[in-house]
Amino acid sequence: MPATCDVCVIGAGLVGSSTANALLRAGAGTVAVVDRAHPGDGDSGLTFGMVRRHYTNPVLIQLSMLGTEILIHWDDEVGVGASGYTPTGYLLPVPERLADVCRGQVERQRALGLDTRFLAPDEIGAVEPLMALDDVAGAAYEPAGGVCDARQMIAGWTLDSLARGLDLRQNAAVEEILVAGGSAVGVRLAGGEEIHAGRVVVATGGWSGELLGPLGWEAPIALSRIQVAVLRLDPGQPAPAAVTSDAVSNVVVRAAAGRDIWVVAYQAGTPEIHVRDDCQRPLLDGYEEAIRTALAARFPSLAGQPLVGGWGGAYDHTPDWHPVAGPVPGIDDLWVCAGWSGHGLKSTPAIGRVLADLMTGRAPAVDIAALAPDRFARGELNPLAYGPGARA
Numbered sequence: 488m489p490a491t492c493d494v495c496v497i498g499a500g501l502v503g504s505s506t507a508n509a510l511l512r513a514g515a516g517t518v519a520v521v522d523r524a525h526p527g528d529g530d531s532g533l534t535f536g537m538v539r540r541h542y543t544n545p546v547l548i549q550l551s552m553l554g555t556e557i558l559i560h561w562d563d564e565v566g567v568g569a570s571g572y573t574p575t576g577y578l579l580p581v582p583e584r585l586a587d588v589c590r591g592q593v594e595r596q597r598a599l600g601l602d603t604r605f606l607a608p609d610e611i612g613a614v615e616p617l618m619a620l621d622d623v624a625g626a627a628y629e630p631a632g633g634v635c636d637a638r639q640m641i642a643g644w645t646l647d648s649l650a651r652g653l654d655l656r657q658n659a660a661v662e663e664i665l666v667a668g669g670s671a672v673g674v675r676l677a678g679g680e681e682i683h684a685g686r687v688v689v690a691t692g693g694w695s696g697e698l699l700g701p702l703g704w705e706a707p708i709a710l711s712r713i714q715v716a717v718l719r720l721d722p723g724q725p726a727p728a729a730v731t732s733d734a735v736s737n738v739v740v741r742a743a744a745g746r747d748i749w750v751v752a753y754q755a756g757t758p759e760i761h762v763r764d765d766c767q768r769p770l771l772d773g774y775e776e777a778i779r780t781a782l783a784a785r786f787p788s789l790a791g792q793p794l795v796g797g798w799g800g801a802y803d804h805t806p807d808w809h810p811v812a813g814p815v816p817g818i819d820d821l822w823v824c825a826g827w828s829g830h831g832l833k834s835t836p837a838i839g840r841v842l843a844d845l846m847t848g849r850a851p852a853v854d855i856a857a858l859a860p861d862r863f864a865r866g867e868l869n870p871l872a873y874g875p876g877a878r879a
């Protein structure tokens with residue numbers, strides 16, 4: 488007899504773990520989570536950890552605001568494990584050509600209730616003393632921006648879900664989503680075992696196209712490489728105070744454990760990856776030079792620090808750098824939540840609840856119509872204030 492459940496979630500990253508937990512809490516019935524490896528083994532385990540709510544459109548501003556509230560109040564909201572949320576403040580320095588756009592975004596975010604403001608260059612030093620500001624026209628600032636810990640979040644959701652009866656399958660790759668009469672009815676695992684389900688949720692991040700393509704829906708998800716370098720400060724050397732994503736030099740910086748700092752340099756012409764498993768974890772040649780050049784422009788005191796580690800992962804991005812979340816076009820009882828385009832972390836506590844509400848017939852806290860998977864076929868892409876990229 489095949490195993491059966493009401494909902495089978497494929498993928499135990501941030502999205503799958505959050506969604507499964509929310510489904511169990513919403514009374515959606517029995518839930519299985521199936522991962523080809525183990526919880527957090529995908530891009531969720533590679534995240535930089537940045538928490539910010541500076542987005543172009545209401546849907547992502549609201550999801551990230553709700554998600555951050557859950558991170559802040561994790562003990563009350565989840566009650567198991569921790570989010571690792573640490574408020575450091577978030578800064579988005581911009582050049583003159585983007586200053587008006589940034590001011591406008593800050594006003595739109597404030598209208599939605601976010602505590603944010605636009606800082607003039609002479610106000611930035613009070614938040615982040617390490618920055619060189621010659622070519623900076625100002626910065627968006629969120630006092631409650633900061634960092635969180637994806638691995639702890641996934642562990643918390645998973646432990647709580649297990650206590651609520653979750654059927655967790657690890658080292659269990661889904662080879663095929665089973666469809667009968669136009670509806671998803673379960674999954675077939677490598678080795679042949681079937682799990683029959685009333686609904687299937689695809690939460691497989693950068694691997695999603697591999698599962699959905701054979702069903703006739705080409706997920707509009709491309710993959711591009713992203714790398715995080717680890718530098719070590721000298722004893723007593725001041726670390727970055729805020730989490731900063733610099734729209735001038737395109738360097739992103741945060742303090743990490745001990746004397747380490749994590750640095751990302753967004754590079755033009757980053758090679759696209761065709762298959763997620765082709766994305767190598769070690770840093771590529773030339774990346775160290777890229778981060779040192781960007782740091783020299785914005786954080787000169789950090790530019791010469793020794794490189795002690797780093798890793799690479801993939802951004803699973805859509806044409807408008809917004810995720811696809813909702814029913815898969817043309818197949819009943821099949822849902823997808825993927826393509827988070829490099830910025831899903833802080834929104835995942837919220838999207839799990841929204842999906843669970845939609846699947847159980849409740850009104851969700853955030854309207855996610857703008858993330859509908861069929862929007863590309865309709866030509867209704869989301870606008871991007873800063874152009875294509877993870878700033879979204």
Ligand SMILES: Cc1cc2nc3c(=O)[nH]c(=O)nc-3n(C[C@H](O)[C@H](O)[C@H](O)COP(=O)(O)OP(=O)(O)OC[C@H]3O[C@@H](n4cnc5c(N)ncnc54)[C@H](O)[C@@H]3O)c2cc1C
Pocket residue numbers: 497498499500501502503521522523524525526527528529530531532533534535536537538659660661662690691692693694698713714715799800801802824825826827828829830831832833834
């Ligand atoms: C280097 C890096 C830095 C980032 N920094 C930030 C940041 O600072 N802030 C932010 O908000 N976001 C950030 N992100 C983005 C964020 O990490 C992602 O949006 C988020 O982790 C996506 O989660 P996910 O659950 O969709 O995907 P994943 O975590 O990739 O989960 C997918 C899961 O599916 C499983 N799977 C795949 N195929 C199958 C199959 N056939 N059968 C069963 N299981 C399968 C995988 O094993 C994996 O566990 C970053 C991403 C990267 C790569």
